[in-house]
Amino acid sequence: MDEFALIERFFRRTPRRPQTRLGIGDDCALLRLPADRVLAVTMDTLVAGVHFFPDVDPEALGHKVLAVNLSDLAAVGAEPVWGFLALTLPRVDTDWLERFAGGLFELAGRYRVDLAGGDTTRGPLTVTLQASGWVPERQALKRSGARPGDGIYLSGWLGDAGLGLKMLQGEVTWRDPDTVARLLRPEPRVELGLALRGLAHACIDVSDGLAADLHHLLNASGVGGTIEWEALPLSPAMRRYLTEGGDWRLPLQAGEDYELCFTMPPWREADLERRLPSGGVAWHRIGTIEKQDGLRITKGEKVTALPAVGYRHF
Template sequence: MLNQQDKNSTIDRNETVVELAEFNLIQQFFTRSAQRKATRLSIGDDCALLAIPEGYELAITTDTMVENIHFFPDVSPEDLGHKLLAVNLSDLASMGADPVAITLALTMPNVDSAWLKAFAGGMFTLADQYQLDLIGGDTTSGPLTLSIQALGLVPKDQALRRSAAKVGDLIYVTGCFGDAGLGLKIKQGYIGQGIQQAMERFNRPEPRIKEGLAIRSLANACIDISDGLAADLGHILSSSNVGAKLDYAQIPMSQAVITYMQLTGDWRMPLTAGEDYELCFTIVPENVSKLNVACTCIGVVEESRGLRLIRDGKTSNFNISGFEHFL
């Protein structure tokens, strides 16, 4: 039978084993040389140190993904690593920020070396596109939960915000809408055309960093589409105290999404399905000729609050709703 001193020694030894396991995990899978000059001190100390260039501000965002809520248990770890980083970079893109570094908090039920190697590979493949440094984080035991904090630089007072839309602004979007939502429906049993493309958009969204940087000096307001086009545009309208009118026929959609709607009658899906991670921004008409990114005009900002939708020659109010975490 252990006495108190023996018990304390056992606890100390167990904590040391856990600490060593965590240290080795970080060293093996997540420690790399810094790529950015802004990184002054990376993994290995109690805190990381970043140098903020004069005239710049630091944009910071955090997203968490939980198994069975944000991703299916059978998702490949490579795809999961990519997507976890992509959704955070999408937030930086919407602010016109240039990504420089990330931190990672990883909670997992057990240490699976093959899974960790694949997850890190998916994450770092995307990170290397933007010369991102992983500068710190945490690992712990528990239900599979993944969090990334992403940090980016933006010139002082030039960050794009939700609250700057003006009456008369045109509403533009990048990319197409509904493909990620279609991917989710395929995971839930839908069988139809365009499966590969839809699943690619669902599993591996591409953050619109280049587009965000390109429109930073041109757009008034911007947001990334994570919870659905109507809901996220609604955040711009609410924050800016304005309304909008959308032309449904102008919303860009893939043929796979169009076919799905024809078969099911679910015409709302491109407006309400989340995880497209495209940018939606407002811009004065005089600046449109200066745009040098692929984008589509879908509507106009109006003074009257709310969202109105032109569809089949009729204009009607559209109920703004999207994904809610606690409903």
């Protein structure tokens, strides 16, 4: 099977968006942007043996490579619209491709994301996806808008993806399927990102760990903050891990949660509740933005500095 037959069989679908003027099949895709929107663009790479186990379920990989990019779009409050896929494969394995495309298009379909182009090449298994969407420019969320007095908020459970990794690696001897699923099949918080438009002052997605990513947000905003250990949303599995003597830094430093961390004035909480459908993702206030530089954590009476330690890329 040559590259063109492969694209035709697995990746070419009829575009869902009228703004996709030309999709897969020419030298470029041609995309139209509504006049009152700016384009939000992000790109993430997953490498076999670094970001995923080479024998990973390809359906989960197809889901994840789109999910981690939709998470970045959610962090700026953008509606996802397009994807471009650069897929490098050691060989053509039709069963693998079928399942990979299945996972990718299941998530893409849920948000009406058109796969509008890309490249398939031979080489060590690597998947790069570039996702784009749109947002009214003045409503785009940035890392840089946090203000003293804002609450610090977090969606979902904290650190479960990192705990799931420990389960897969055997460092934790028991397994919880929900926890492992949060590593392998993260859910991008698209609806939350859209609901935060005009409410949140700053937002970031937690991919390198809360401590590292919250530091990025604080630095970009020129502020500091304190989070409360007792307020952190820890799953039953994480509580068991910690009760059994696990490292208390894990939830703060483990990457790949792909939850949103955002700041807003606490009186806005009721507005956010009204905007979000019930049954959607939970969110919790975990701390407060302050004038004083740096990130601190309180545990009972004790306040300690929380360094910017997280996932290291090199």
